[in-house]
Amino acid sequence: MQIIERKLYQKNKIGNLFVLVYIGLNIIYSIFNINMMPKSTALGIFVMSTILLLLLGFLTGTKLASYSKLWSGVALVLGLIQFLRLTFDASYMEADMLLMMNVILILSGISVIVGGFVTFKYSHQREQLLKSNPEKYQSISH
Amino acid sequence: MNKQLEPALKQQAPLILGGTMLSDKFTLRLQKYLTYTLIGTAAILFVFALGFMTNFYELYLGGNADMFDYYKRIQSLNTVIFDSSLYLIVLAILHLPFDFHKKSVSLFGVIFSAVTFGVNLSNTLVVNRLNTYFARLHLGIDFSGLESYDASLLPFQMTQIIFMVTIAVTLFLFVVSLVNYIKEKRK
Numbered sequence: 480m481q482i483i484e485r486k487l488y489q490k491n492k493i494g495n496l497f498v499l500v501y502i503g504l505n506i507i508y509s510i511f512n513i514n515m516m517p518k519s520t521a522l523g524i525f526v527m528s529t530i531l532l533l534l535l536g537f538l539t540g541t542k543l544a545s546y547s548k549l550w551s552g553v554a555l556v557l558g559l560i561q562f563l564r565l566t567f568d569a570s571y572m573e574a575d576m577l578l579m580m581n582v583i584l585i586l587s588g589i590s591v592i593v594g595g596f597v598t599f600k601y602s603h604q605r606e607q608l609l610k611s612n613p614e615k616y617q618s619i620s621h
Numbered sequence: 622m623n624k625q626l627e628p629a630l631k632q633q634a635p636l637i638l639g640g641t642m643l644s645d646k647f648t649l650r651l652q653k654y655l656t657y658t659l660i661g662t663a664a665i666l667f668v669f670a671l672g673f674m675t676n677f678y679e680l681y682l683g684g685n686a687d688m689f690d691y692y693k694r695i696q697s698l699n700t701v702i703f704d705s706s707l708y709l710i711v712l713a714i715l716h717l718p719f720d721f722h723k724k725s726v727s728l729f730g731v732i733f734s735a736v737t738f739g740v741n742l743s744n745t746l747v748v749n750r751l752n753t754y755f756a757r758l759h760l761g762i763d764f765s766g767l768e769s770y771d772a773s774l775l776p777f778q779m780t781q782i783i784f785m786v787t788i789a790v791t792l793f794l795f796v797v798s799l800v801n802y803i804k805e806k807r808k
Contacts, residue, residue, distance in 0.1 A: 559792060563785050566745060568753045581746060596796065600803065 483604050487619055490544045491601055497594025498540035498554065501561075502533060504587035508580060515571055532560070536591070543594060546602035554595025561588030648801055649725065655794040656721040662790055663706070663713040666783050670706040673699050673780075679770040687762055694758075698751045702780060705744035709787060712737040721794070725801035734798050738791040745784045752780050 509529045516522050536557060542550035561584050569577055609616050677695060680688040716722075716737075719730040726734075756777040764772035 555793075555796060559789055562742070562788050562792060565742070566749045566781050566785050566788070568756075569749075570753045570757055577750075585742075592792075592796065596799070599800070 483608055486546075486601055486605055487608065487616065491546050491598055492544070494543035494551075494594045494598035494601070495540045497590050497597065498536055498543060501557070501587045501591035501594070502536045502540070504583050504590065505529070505532060505536065505561075508583045508587070511576070511580065515576070517571055532557070539591075539595075543598045546598065546605055548599060548602050551595035551599040551602070554591050554598070558588040558592035558595070561585075561591070648797055648804070652725070652794070652797045652801055653722045655790060655797060656716050659716065659787075659790045659794055660710075660713045662783070662787055663710040666706040666787060667710050669779065669783060670699075670703040673702055673776065676776045679767060683767060683769075685766065688764075688767075691758065691762060695755055698748075698755050701744075701748050701751055705741070705748055708744060709737075709741055712740065716794075721798065725805040726798055728802065731795070731798050731802050734791070734795045738788075738795050741787055741791050745788060748780065748784060752777050 509525075513522070513526065516525065535553070539550050539553050539557065543554065565581060565584055569580070572580065609619065674696075677692055680692040684692070716734070719726050719733060721730065721734070756774055759772075759774065759777070764770055
């Protein structure tokens, strides 16, 4: 019980770390992909959507640090987007490069989903503890 | 009057106050619906794979040498789509013996749904590579000589969209079954 009780006061560092790994891998993917893409409107859309995903990833990381259940669902959606990006047109890449890029995408997707899942578990435990003894933990906000 | 009502209120109180029980039911219901959605999606993909070549028969019947060559080469895409649809429909129907549509599953069932997701993902990567290649090749051929042929990229886009849906459904089913497994274990 002590381990869970510590979580009432500490930030959720593990969930935040998983999302930071997602952001780092996403940045690496974007740098290599923009280098290879042909000049078209797809390039502009890719750059702007990357900026949006990075912003959303940062917000998710900070929210997961404070045990938000709703935003762990957002983390799941972010992971799903990474997996759906595997089905987009990447015929401009070499075969060796494509394998590496796919591995990066899959790793980042798995990372952010695991982060959301771990956070969901911890925040569930935390809520149960707060409910079990409301008078003792009165000063802690939900 | 109050004494008569008291036991009834006591019985109803946990239902009103407790949120965990309802949320348990919600994830179980979600797992049930996702299982049937997966089987339905797999069936749609199977039917789509059977009818995929119908879009290109006109190239075989009335096209020139280039189109005939394209028709012969696109058989490889057809084979890959049909194989992956067979894999998916067999794996989706095998979810029923694990009771995915009834209750939270065992650890072996969770691993099975993870395997389904992985197999479908690796199949999708192969299909997508060939799909984008043939879509690009399709743009390079001049179809103006054929009157009855509608030269659109719709079959390729439909392939991409159906495989995206299968990835989403298998991923959500894996996560939801894992959540249900952990909830069941804690009890």
